[in-house]
Amino acid sequence: MNTLLTQIINGLHVGSVYALIALGYTMVYGIVKLINFAHGDVIMVGAYAALTLLTSAALPFWAAALLAILFCAALGVTVERVAYKPLRSAPRISSLITTIGVSFFLQNSVQMLFSPTPRPFPIRINVPTLVVGNLKVSGLTFVTILVAVALMAALEMFVRRARMGKAMRAVSEDLQAAQLMGVNINTTISMTFAIGAALAAVGAILYSTAYPSVSPTMGAMPGLKAFIAAVLGGIGIMPGAMLGGFIMGVAESLTKGYISTQLSDAVVFGILIVVLLVKPSGILGRHVSEKV
Amino acid sequence: MMMLSVSGLSVAYGAIQAIHDVSFHVEKGEIVTLIGANGAGKSTILKTVSGLLRPKAGTIQFEDKQVHSLDPHRIVRMGLAQVPEGRRIFQRMTVLENLEMGAFARGGRADLSSGYESVFHSFPRLKERRGQLAGTLSGGEQQMLAMGRALMGRPRLLMLDEPSMGLSPILVEEIFRIIRQMNADGITILLVEQNAQMALSVADRAYVLETGRVVKEGGAASFMGDEAVRKAYLGL
Numbered sequence: 427m428n429t430l431l432t433q434i435i436n437g438l439h440v441g442s443v444y445a446l447i448a449l450g451y452t453m454v455y456g457i458v459k460l461i462n463f464a465h466g467d468v469i470m471v472g473a474y475a476a477l478t479l480l481t482s483a484a485l486p487f488w489a490a491a492l493l494a495i496l497f498c499a500a501l502g503v504t505v506e507r508v509a510y511k512p513l514r515s516a517p518r519i520s521s522l523i524t525t526i527g528v529s530f531f532l533q534n535s536v537q538m539l540f541s542p543t544p545r546p547f548p549i550r551i552n553v554p555t556l557v558v559g560n561l562k563v564s565g566l567t568f569v570t571i572l573v574a575v576a577l578m579a580a581l582e583m584f585v586r587r588a589r590m591g592k593a594m595r596a597v598s599e600d601l602q603a604a605q606l607m608g609v610n611i612n613t614t615i616s617m618t619f620a621i622g623a624a625l626a627a628v629g630a631i632l633y634s635t636a637y638p639s640v641s642p643t644m645g646a647m648p649g650l651k652a653f654i655a656a657v658l659g660g661i662g663i664m665p666g667a668m669l670g671g672f673i674m675g676v677a678e679s680l681t682k683g684y685i686s687t688q689l690s691d692a693v694v695f696g697i698l699i700v701v702l703l704v705k706p707s708g709i710l711g712r713h714v715s716e717k718v
Numbered sequence: 719m720m721m722l723s724v725s726g727l728s729v730a731y732g733a734i735q736a737i738h739d740v741s742f743h744v745e746k747g748e749i750v751t752l753i754g755a756n757g758a759g760k761s762t763i764l765k766t767v768s769g770l771l772r773p774k775a776g777t778i779q780f781e782d783k784q785v786h787s788l789d790p791h792r793i794v795r796m797g798l799a800q801v802p803e804g805r806r807i808f809q810r811m812t813v814l815e816n817l818e819m820g821a822f823a824r825g826g827r828a829d830l831s832s833g834y835e836s837v838f839h840s841f842p843r844l845k846e847r848r849g850q851l852a853g854t855l856s857g858g859e860q861q862m863l864a865m866g867r868a869l870m871g872r873p874r875l876l877m878l879d880e881p882s883m884g885l886s887p888i889l890v891e892e893i894f895r896i897i898r899q900m901n902a903d904g905i906t907i908l909l910v911e912q913n914a915q916m917a918l919s920v921a922d923r924a925y926v927l928e929t930g931r932v933v934k935e936g937g938a939a940s941f942m943g944d945e946a947v948r949k950a951y952l953g954l
């Protein structure tokens with residue numbers, strides 16, 4: 427019973443990281459109908475940024491984290507402006523391929539700057555282990571889940587209540603109608619990329635504290651899993667990304683605990699296939715067909 | 719005073735030219751209608767005036783400013799609003815949120831409550847449904863919401879693209895009554911319609927559009943009175 431609970435809590439730990447990253451995929455898709463395959467590499471850039479600020483600049487943890495997050499937000503906006511915006515009215519496939527190009531560009535740039543050799547991530551948060559009865563929860567797990575849930579709640583509030591959040595929802599529903607309301611879509615799209623990349627940076631820092639090895643290709647696997655989480659929950663739907671992330675994390679953790687570590691990825695992909703067979707638009711997806 | 723002046727407008731979708739050298743104008747306080755059959759280019763003209771499409775040639779002047787190279791949000795913020803064809807309300811937002819989006823162009827500090835009040839005065843039905851998701855409204859209610867939403871922005875010129883489309887005769891009467899009322903309240907109106915008879919009954923002047931060209935223009939009353947025109951252009 428206790429091991430089951432521990433496995434689930436571990437699953438929620440990694441799941442909350444997936445959920446944060448998945449939000450970036452889903453928000454961008456919601457607004458510009460683009461799968462941003464470079465999103466996973468923002469995780470990697472965020473991890474390197476935090477690493478550099480912690481070691482070379484010797485900043486305190488909170489300052490390094492904050493600057494890494496801001497750096498990623500700026501990177502997200504820049505990538506959109508430079509690489510995706512010129513292709514906004516081009517065929518969808520051109521933009522898709524561009525996102526893959528940006529992904530390679532980011533990986534290779536970091537490889538050139540830092541070498542391909544993985545580096546250890548210095549964990550600078552010391553949180554005491556939580557003990558409830560005879561159940562032990564690592565402090566890191568607790569903090570990760572707390573931070574992720576708080577950010578998701580804040581984001582949901584922003585999108586529901588804030589003027590800019592409502593504009594984002596309007597753009598994601600009908601771009602032209604939103605323009606006719608006086609919404610500046612360039613600002614809205616930039617904002618979306620900034621938020622998505624910032625969340626990925628938070629995910630990167632939380633991920634690196636759990637798996638403290640930083641390398642130029644480290645974004646691929648969490649990026650892919652977060653993408654699957656977004657599709658699983660229903661791409662374009664924010665609560666879907668959160669739900670999908672947690673499901674992925676828990677499924678992965680339970681497979682590792684009860685079946686086999688090697689199989690965990692296979693099980694996760696298996697879940698995706700089954701869900702999409704039953705409900706192609708994802709768990710929370712609207713079953714209306716996408717208007718093109 | 720000139721409100722809107724379009725001259726020598728040409729618009730193309732890729733290689734297909736949809737609008738050929740179209741000129742028209744709207745005076746302050748007028749109701750002007752553009753009428754024409756399916757595919758004549760009416761919506762294309764409105765989209766271009768709103769900045770959603772870029773003209774190939776020609777100029778568009780709103781009040782005293784050239785607007786044909788501005789982004790749509792800049793044009794709306796100047797006071798030129800459009801109720802697009804097919805209403806295009808935000809289905810997954812509530813009625814109230816839709817109205818709030820309508821006031822977006824006026825900035826974050828705009829006073830919304832007086833806007834809501836006047837919209838609910840014109841469209842009492844929307845008040846009862848204000849907390850409801852807009853996608854659950856009936857077609858007529860959606861048209862009212864689309865018009866109310868545009869009014870929230872306090873436009874000086876309002877362009878309406880086929881507001882009567884798909885509505886029952888009673889609702890069409892209602893919508894046209896409100897268009898007259900909006901005009902009486904000081905809003906200049908450019909009305910696009912296939913329902914030529916209804917449009918001519920409220921308009922001061924009219925332009926007839928055929929395959930992207932203006933083929934006839936004049937006072938609305940003269941159109942109704944002219945047997946040949948009625949036969950040729952209005953199918954009456």
Ligand SMILES: Nc1ncnc2c1ncn2[C@@H]1O[C@H](COP(=O)(O)OP(=O)(O)OP(=O)(O)O)[C@@H](O)[C@H]1O
Pocket residue numbers: 731734736754755756757758759760761762763803912
């Ligand atoms: N996105 C587009 N791409 C290519 N051609 C288009 C596009 N939109 C419209 N057209 C063409 O431009 C012409 C004018 O279309 P438009 O929608 O302006 O007509 P309309 O007068 O509004 O018609 P309706 O009364 O049916 O709404 C048509 O021949 C149409 O096929």
Ligand SMILES: [Mg+2]
Pocket residue numbers: 760761762803879
């Ligand atoms: Mg039309």
